[in-house]
Amino acid sequence: MMSTLIDSPTRLLIDGSWRDAESEAVLEVFEPATGERMATVARASPGDVDRAVEAARRAFDDARWSGVAASARGRVLAGIAAGIRHRVEELASLEARNAGKPIRDARDEVLGAAQCFEYYAGAATRIFGETIPVTAPGLDFTLREPVGVVALIVPWNFPLAIAAWKVAPALAAGNAAILKPASYTPLTALELGKIALAAGLPPGVLNVITGPGASTGSALAGHPGVDKIAFTGETATGTAILRQAAPNITRVSLELGGKSPNIVFADADLERAVENAVSSVFGNAGQDCCARTRAFVQRPVAAEFSDRVAARTRRLRLGDPLDEATEMGPLISLQQRERVEGYLQAGRQEGAQLLTGGSRPGGALAQGSYLEPAVFGRADNRMRIAREEIFGPVLAIIPFDDEADLLPMVNDTPYGLSGSLWTRDIGRALRVARAVRTGVISINSSKSVHQEAPFGGYKRSGIGRELGMHAIQLYTEVKNVFVSLD
Numbered sequence: 471m472m473s474t475l476i477d478s479p480t481r482l483l484i485d486g487s488w489r490d491a492e493s494e495a496v497l498e499v500f501e502p503a504t505g506e507r508m509a510t511v512a513r514a515s516p517g518d519v520d521r522a523v524e525a526a527r528r529a530f531d532d533a534r535w536s537g538v539a540a541s542a543r544g545r546v547l548a549g550i551a552a553g554i555r556h557r558v559e560e561l562a563s564l565e566a567r568n569a570g571k572p573i574r575d576a577r578d579e580v581l582g583a584a585q586c587f588e589y590y591a592g593a594a595t596r597i598f599g600e601t602i603p604v605t606a607p608g609l610d611f612t613l614r615e616p617v618g619v620v621a622l623i624v625p626w627n628f629p630l631a632i633a634a635w636k637v638a639p640a641l642a643a644g645n646a647a648i649l650k651p652a653s654y655t656p657l658t659a660l661e662l663g664k665i666a667l668a669a670g671l672p673p674g675v676l677n678v679i680t681g682p683g684a685s686t687g688s689a690l691a692g693h694p695g696v697d698k699i700a701f702t703g704e705t706a707t708g709t710a711i712l713r714q715a716a717p718n719i720t721r722v723s724l725e726l727g728g729k730s731p732n733i734v735f736a737d738a739d740l741e742r743a744v745e746n747a748v749s750s751v752f753g754n755a756g757q758d759c760c761a762r763t764r765a766f767v768q769r770p771v772a773a774e775f776s777d778r779v780a781a782r783t784r785r786l787r788l789g790d791p792l793d794e795a796t797e798m799g800p801l802i803s804l805q806q807r808e809r810v811e812g813y814l815q816a817g818r819q820e821g822a823q824l825l826t827g828g829s830r831p832g833g834a835l836a837q838g839s840y841l842e843p844a845v846f847g848r849a850d851n852r853m854r855i856a857r858e859e860i861f862g863p864v865l866a867i868i869p870f871d872d873e874a875d876l877l878p879m880v881n882d883t884p885y886g887l888s889g890s891l892w893t894r895d896i897g898r899a900l901r902v903a904r905a906v907r908t909g910v911i912s913i914n915s916s917k918s919v920h921q922e923a924p925f926g927g928y929k930r931s932g933i934g935r936e937l938g939m940h941a942i943q944l945y946t947e948v949k950n951v952f953v954s955l956d
């Protein structure tokens with residue numbers, strides 16, 4: 471495994487130029503596969519946050535972006551997409567090293583970010599209002615206008631992809647944005663800033679500031695100059711964001727945690743269900759809000775499913791994120807691994823049967839925060855491993871008898887983000903899909919995210935829907951205009 475310090479900007483992107491932070495304090499950025507430092511970035515102070523908000527406010531108020539033709543905004547977004555595509559390998563390798571994700575996945579995510587900008591490049595000219603047949607004699611219509619200054623706060627698990635999900639629709643709608651990446655993974659957000667400038671985005675329309683959530687993030691979330699916050703992260707942080715936003719009545723959209731079900735009926739194509747059960751919980755080392763962490767399996771196939779999932783899990787190739795053959799990399803940090811190990815212990819203590827995994831691999835991987843993916847059989851939906859978001863490679867298999875037995879268990883969770891169900895009975899598939907209280911559900915598939923379709927959660931998994939044209943609602947206000955025809 472190679473480890474070299476990269477030449478990272480220790481500056482902040484504010485008002486179209488790279489500026490020194492007020493303080494010389496920096497954040498150190500590590501490589502989870504080796505534990506070694508790979509970069510240092512600036513630690514933005516509340517004063518730096520003020521400067522970023524002021525720059526965004528100026529950019530918004532003088533309409534240097536919202537005032538240009540939607541088609542011209544679309545062309546700049548297309549330019550950003552092209553800039554990302556031009557640097558796919560470089561960005562993928564940066565993300566793979568910094569987030570510890572397998573290079574093949576990192577490449578897909580970078581391409582996904584480019585596709586996101588391409589989608590919203592087209593969407594810019596499709597943001598429009600409606601004409602409403604009101605009773606009063608006149609013409610009534612709505613305008614969709616940008617919200618203003620938007621703060622975009624993103625997590626470490628899909629750094630560039632989730633930044634794109636927010637930056638692209640926010641800019642398509644004409645807002646001015648401040649992007650704050652997670653402290654573990656700030657590097658590709660800074661690169662996105664460079665790409666946006668090179669694509670011709672006017673100064674101040676996208677500002678990128680790095681720094682800890684507790685200081686930089688909260689200064690941003692509580693800033694009276696911010697009109698809207700779009701946040702992805704933990705449910706507990708989402709609560710803090712709502713509190714910080716409350717005094718200013720700042721608009722908030724939240725994409726939070728999940729505890730997604732994977733429902734396997736006895737008539738399912740078991741081979742596909744097994745393959746997807748493994749990939750949908752161990753992808754990104756389980757650090758995925760959509761991870762299918764609770765596999766509900768109908769009793770007649772529960773034993774066979776458990777054996778096959780355990781066997782496939784044992785064959786998962788852990789390794790260097792930069793190796794094309796690697797299927798699972800390390801967790802984001804040693805601290806995260808310890809947290810996950812606490813759940814492994816809880817699962818054992820509560821009586822679930824550990825079928826495979828849960829150890830720290832040795833040899834070349836001993837240095838990094840690796841953990842063998844773990845499968846628990848004979849779990850119960852009341853156990854902590856089935857209730858709390860672990861955010862690591864742990865699957866709980868829970869047997870069920872029939873739909874009547876299944877549905878209360880599936881919905882007995884504070885979360886409601888995503889899920890899958892596997893059956894050949896179309897009536898049952900649609901019945902269960904409607905009964906599951908999640909924002910996203912896939913039938914005979916584990917795909918949760920489509921660029922063109924809404925994504926988001928019920929219950930404590932969030933507020934609002936990202937992606938597709940639904941995201942435009944998050945970044946626009948509706949103005950009603952009435953014209954008297956008297």
Ligand code: NDP
Binds near residue numbers: 626
């Ligand atoms: P966190 O909530 O810890 O952090 C997310 C972002 O918020 C980071 O940039 C963080 O900064 C910042 N932050 C932390 N505290 C505050 C605060 N008080 N005010 C403002 N900003 C703050 O989440 P993680 O980074 O640990 O990400 C993992 C979580 O994200 C999981 O729970 C996962 O389920 C969820 N997630 C949800 C998705 C969804 O779409 N529903 C998608 C992907 C992940 P810093 O890094 O400096 O702490």
